[in-house]
Amino acid sequence: MIKINDNFLNLQEGYLFSIVNKKIKDFEDQHPNKKVIKLGIGDVTLPLCKNVVEEMKKACDEMGDINKFKGYGPEQGYEFLRNKIVEWDYKSRGIELDVNEIFISDGAKCDVSNILDLFDTNNKVAIQDPVYPVYLDSNVIGGRSGNYNKGNDKYNNIIYMPSIEENEFVPDLPKEVPDIIYLCSPNNPTGTALKYEELKKWVDYAKENKSIIFYDSAYEAFITQKDIPHSIYEVDGAKEVAIEFRSFSKTAGFTGVRCAYTVIPKELIGYSKKGEKVLINKLWGRRQSTKFNGVSYITQRGAAAVYTEEGYKQIKRNIAFYMENAKTIRERFIEKGYKVYGGINAPYIWLKLPEGKSSWQFFDELLEEEGIAGTPGVGFGPSGEGYFRLSAFGIK
Amino acid sequence: MIKINDNFLNLQEGYLFSIVNKKIKDFEDQHPNKKVIKLGIGDVTLPLCKNVVEEMKKACDEMGDINKFKGYGPEQGYEFLRNKIVEWDYKSRGIELDVNEIFISDGAKCDVSNILDLFDTNNKVAIQDPVYPVYLDSNVIGGRSGNYNKGNDKYNNIIYMPSIEENEFVPDLPKEVPDIIYLCSPNNPTGTALKYEELKKWVDYAKENKSIIFYDSAYEAFITQKDIPHSIYEVDGAKEVAIEFRSFSKTAGFTGVRCAYTVIPKELIGYSKKGEKVLINKLWGRRQSTKFNGVSYITQRGAAAVYTEEGYKQIKRNIAFYMENAKTIRERFIEKGYKVYGGINAPYIWLKLPEGKSSWQFFDELLEEEGIAGTPGVGFGPSGEGYFRLSAFGIK
Known part of the structure; x- marks a missing residue:
C-alpha cells in the first residue's frame, strides 16, 4: 500500500x-x-535589460542551427557563466572561489530547499523569525520540524531566532546549538542587513559548534551602505561553514526566467554517522547530477549578459x-x-x-x-x- | 554538529x-x-524547430517590454501550455484530463526523482532491470534501497524486475508486492514498449495492491506501431494508480531548453500512517509551490509552439x-x-x-x-x- x-x-x-x-x-x-x-x-x-534580451535571442537562434545547437548542458552550469560569477561577484570583492564551487540552478527557492537532501533528518534547525517561509516549510516536509503548536504558532523542534526591533533585527546566538542555521541578509521581510561584525559572530559560532550556515543573499545587489558585506565569504573562515545562495531573480529581473546559483566551497565539510568527514561540494554535485539536468542554455546566456559593462x-x-x-x-x-x-x-x-x-x-x-x-x-x-x-x- | x-x-x-x-x-x-x-x-x-525558435524569440522581446514583462509565473505552469497538453496529447487519444492534473517542470529527471518527496521512506520500490539509472539512484538518496550488495550488483531492499529476452522485455509481476512500481515504456535502454494488455495487467495489479505506478513515457513520441499505448491512461482505471511523466526533451529537442510535464490525476490517492486517504495531486501542488518556482516563460512559450499545425x-x-x-x-x-x-x-x-x-x-x-x-x-x-x-x- x-x-x-x-x-x-x-x-x-x-x-x-x-x-x-x-x-x-x-x-x-x-x-x-x-x-x-x-x-x-x-x-x-x-x-x-536590453542586453539580456538580445543575448537570449541570439541563443535561441543558435538552438535552431544544426551547427550550433546545444543539447544537455553540464548539470552544474556552463563554465562561461560560472567564470563570470567567480570574476564579477567574488574576485571583485577580494574573494577567491574556484569555478567548481559554483552551481547554477533554476532558482534559489529550489536550491535552498533541495539542499536539505544532503543532510540527515536529525539535524537541529534554526531560522530567523520573521523570515522567508520556504526555510521552514521545506524542513517540515523533510521531517525536521516536529509538531506544530497552535498556541505559539511554532513547530516544536525548530529554533526560532527573533529578529525584532529590540535586538535591532540581529538574532541572538541561540542557547540550544543548532546544526543548520539559516541567515537571510539583506533580510526578507525586515529589509535589514547584517554588518561584518555580526556576521563574524555567526561564522565563529558555527565553526565552534561544527554547524553549517545557509546564507541567503538573494538581495545583496540592493545593498547601498559601504560597511555591509555582500557575501558571507568576506568573513575569514566562512568557507569552512557556509553555503551561499544567490539569484538573478531580483538582481536582474529573472523571476520569470529562472536562474540562480549556489556557492559550496571545497573547505565545507559535514560528518557521517561514523564521524567521517565528507565534502559537501561533492555531495551537492552528486545530488544535482542525479536529480537535476541543468538550466536552459538560453537562460544561462541571458544571465551571462548581466556580466558585461553595458548589462x-x-x-x-x-x-x-x-x-x-x-x-x-x-x-x-x-x-x-x-x-x-x-x-x-x-x-x-x-x-x-x-x-x-x-x-x-x-x-x-x-x-x-x-x-x-x-x-x-x-x-x-x-x-x-x-x-x-x-x-x-x-x-x- | x-x-x-x-x-x-x-x-x-x-x-x-x-x-x-x-x-x-x-x-x-x-x-x-x-x-x-x-x-x-x-x-x-x-x-x-523553426516555430519553437520564433516563439521563444517573441517571448524574449515581451520580457524586455515594460507592458508585457512577466515575473513569477504559476508554479504549476501557464495555462496556455497546460491547455494545449490536455488537448493535443490526451483528448486527441480519447483521454479526458483536467488542466489542473498537469504540472509543467524543467525536466522529467527532476520530476521523477522529486516525486519521492511525497512518499514515506518505508515504501517498497520495484524497478525494471535494466532501466534508466535515476529511478534507483534517487531511491538510494531517499533511503529506500537498503545496502548495496557487490556480489549481485543489487541493493537489498529494491525489487529488481528483469526485462530480458526470456520474458520479451515485459517484466513479470513480482512475488513480493511493491508499493511503488516504476515502468518505463518505451523503455530506455531496451527500446521495447509495453502493449495494452501488458499495461492493463500492471494497472490491475497496482489497483489490487494499492500500489502506485510511476509511468515514464518520455519516449512515447517515438512509437510507430498502432497497438502500443502512448499513455498509461489509455488503460481503464489507470488514473487511480498512475502518475505519468513526459518530456519535451526527446520529443521536441528540448534537452538543452528544459521542459517536461507530469500528470497526476485527481483520482490518485495515497495513505497516511493512520490510513487516511490523501490526494496525491494536492500534495504535489504543495511540494512544487514550496520547493519550485515554475519554468521560464520563454521556455513554456517554446513548448506551446510545438502544439501548432506547423510545429x-x-x-x-x-x-x-x-x-x-x-x-x-x-x-x-x-x-x-x-x-x-x-x-x-x-x-x-x-x-x-x-x-x-x-x-x-x-x-x-x-x-x-x-x-x-x-x-x-x-x-x-x-x-x-x-x-x-x-x-x-x-x-x-
Missing part, C-alpha cells in the same frame, strides 16, 4: 496570500474607481529605480509618524506598528484609508506580528 | 560514462584519422529522421547476425550479444573494429549484462 510522507499533513496551509488577494479583490469591487497600489508584491516589475549598467539602473521607490515609501511613512526599518539595503520596508495594532488590522486600515496593499508581518513568522512589509517593486 | 545524509555514501559511483568517454578518447588519440561514430549518446542532435509537423519530421537512423542501425546489425531488439517504438536499439560475451568486451571490439561507440548494457542494471545499447540520435 502506497504510504505518503506524513510530514505534509504537518504543514500549515499558506493562507496569507490568498486572504490578501481576496481582500484586495473585495476592495476593488466596492471601489471600482480606485486603483489599489500593490506594495505586497515580492516580484520585480521592470522588464529585462551591469542596465541592471544597476533598475535596482536604483527600485531603491528610489523604497526611499519614497520610507519617507512617506516616517512623515506619518511610523517607525520604519529596511529600505536602505533591501527593497523591503518594514513598519513597526503602534503598540497593540495587529498586522492584519493594519492591512485592512491601510487598504481602506489609502488604497495601499502590503503584507501583514505575521505571515513571515510569529515575531512578525506587530509589523508590516511594504515592497519597493510595486511601483513602475 | 552537521550530519550528512548517509544514504549518499551508499550510492555506487557512476563510472559508466566516464570510462566510456576515456576509452573513446584513447581510441581517437591512437587513430587520429578515424572519426568515431558515437552511438552511445542519449541526447538529441537536431536543432529546435507538430516539424517535430514529427525530426522524429522520423531519428527513426530512420534506428532502422539503418537495426538492419545493419541484423545483417551481421545479431539478435536485435528495440528501434521500432523507441530511438534505442538493444543488441543481444553472443553467449558469453560481456557488454564491456563488446564495447571494446565494436570501437576497435568499426569505430562505433555504444553503451554497455550492464550500465543500466545487472540484467543488462550481455546486451548493448545503440542510440539513433548520434547521426545527423
Whole structure:
C-alpha cells in the first residue's frame, strides 16, 4: 500500500496570500474607481535589460542551427557563466572561489530547499523569525520540524531566532546549538542587513559548534551602505561553514526566467554517522547530477549578459529605480509618524506598528484609508506580528 | 554538529560514462584519422524547430517590454501550455484530463526523482532491470534501497524486475508486492514498449495492491506501431494508480531548453500512517509551490509552439529522421547476425550479444573494429549484462 510522507499533513496551509488577494479583490469591487497600489508584491516589475534580451535571442537562434545547437548542458552550469560569477561577484570583492564551487540552478527557492537532501533528518534547525517561509516549510516536509503548536504558532523542534526591533533585527546566538542555521541578509521581510561584525559572530559560532550556515543573499545587489558585506565569504573562515545562495531573480529581473546559483566551497565539510568527514561540494554535485539536468542554455546566456559593462549598467539602473521607490515609501511613512526599518539595503520596508495594532488590522486600515496593499508581518513568522512589509517593486 | 545524509555514501559511483568517454578518447588519440561514430549518446542532435525558435524569440522581446514583462509565473505552469497538453496529447487519444492534473517542470529527471518527496521512506520500490539509472539512484538518496550488495550488483531492499529476452522485455509481476512500481515504456535502454494488455495487467495489479505506478513515457513520441499505448491512461482505471511523466526533451529537442510535464490525476490517492486517504495531486501542488518556482516563460512559450499545425509537423519530421537512423542501425546489425531488439517504438536499439560475451568486451571490439561507440548494457542494471545499447540520435 502506497504510504505518503506524513510530514505534509504537518504543514500549515499558506493562507496569507490568498486572504490578501481576496481582500484586495473585495476592495476593488466596492471601489471600482480606485486603483489599489500593490506594495505586497515580492516580484520585480521592470522588464529585462536590453542586453539580456538580445543575448537570449541570439541563443535561441543558435538552438535552431544544426551547427550550433546545444543539447544537455553540464548539470552544474556552463563554465562561461560560472567564470563570470567567480570574476564579477567574488574576485571583485577580494574573494577567491574556484569555478567548481559554483552551481547554477533554476532558482534559489529550489536550491535552498533541495539542499536539505544532503543532510540527515536529525539535524537541529534554526531560522530567523520573521523570515522567508520556504526555510521552514521545506524542513517540515523533510521531517525536521516536529509538531506544530497552535498556541505559539511554532513547530516544536525548530529554533526560532527573533529578529525584532529590540535586538535591532540581529538574532541572538541561540542557547540550544543548532546544526543548520539559516541567515537571510539583506533580510526578507525586515529589509535589514547584517554588518561584518555580526556576521563574524555567526561564522565563529558555527565553526565552534561544527554547524553549517545557509546564507541567503538573494538581495545583496540592493545593498547601498559601504560597511555591509555582500557575501558571507568576506568573513575569514566562512568557507569552512557556509553555503551561499544567490539569484538573478531580483538582481536582474529573472523571476520569470529562472536562474540562480549556489556557492559550496571545497573547505565545507559535514560528518557521517561514523564521524567521517565528507565534502559537501561533492555531495551537492552528486545530488544535482542525479536529480537535476541543468538550466536552459538560453537562460544561462541571458544571465551571462548581466556580466558585461553595458548589462551591469542596465541592471544597476533598475535596482536604483527600485531603491528610489523604497526611499519614497520610507519617507512617506516616517512623515506619518511610523517607525520604519529596511529600505536602505533591501527593497523591503518594514513598519513597526503602534503598540497593540495587529498586522492584519493594519492591512485592512491601510487598504481602506489609502488604497495601499502590503503584507501583514505575521505571515513571515510569529515575531512578525506587530509589523508590516511594504515592497519597493510595486511601483513602475 | 552537521550530519550528512548517509544514504549518499551508499550510492555506487557512476563510472559508466566516464570510462566510456576515456576509452573513446584513447581510441581517437591512437587513430587520429578515424572519426568515431558515437552511438552511445542519449541526447538529441537536431536543432529546435523553426516555430519553437520564433516563439521563444517573441517571448524574449515581451520580457524586455515594460507592458508585457512577466515575473513569477504559476508554479504549476501557464495555462496556455497546460491547455494545449490536455488537448493535443490526451483528448486527441480519447483521454479526458483536467488542466489542473498537469504540472509543467524543467525536466522529467527532476520530476521523477522529486516525486519521492511525497512518499514515506518505508515504501517498497520495484524497478525494471535494466532501466534508466535515476529511478534507483534517487531511491538510494531517499533511503529506500537498503545496502548495496557487490556480489549481485543489487541493493537489498529494491525489487529488481528483469526485462530480458526470456520474458520479451515485459517484466513479470513480482512475488513480493511493491508499493511503488516504476515502468518505463518505451523503455530506455531496451527500446521495447509495453502493449495494452501488458499495461492493463500492471494497472490491475497496482489497483489490487494499492500500489502506485510511476509511468515514464518520455519516449512515447517515438512509437510507430498502432497497438502500443502512448499513455498509461489509455488503460481503464489507470488514473487511480498512475502518475505519468513526459518530456519535451526527446520529443521536441528540448534537452538543452528544459521542459517536461507530469500528470497526476485527481483520482490518485495515497495513505497516511493512520490510513487516511490523501490526494496525491494536492500534495504535489504543495511540494512544487514550496520547493519550485515554475519554468521560464520563454521556455513554456517554446513548448506551446510545438502544439501548432506547423510545429507538430516539424517535430514529427525530426522524429522520423531519428527513426530512420534506428532502422539503418537495426538492419545493419541484423545483417551481421545479431539478435536485435528495440528501434521500432523507441530511438534505442538493444543488441543481444553472443553467449558469453560481456557488454564491456563488446564495447571494446565494436570501437576497435568499426569505430562505433555504444553503451554497455550492464550500465543500466545487472540484467543488462550481455546486451548493448545503440542510440539513433548520434547521426545527423
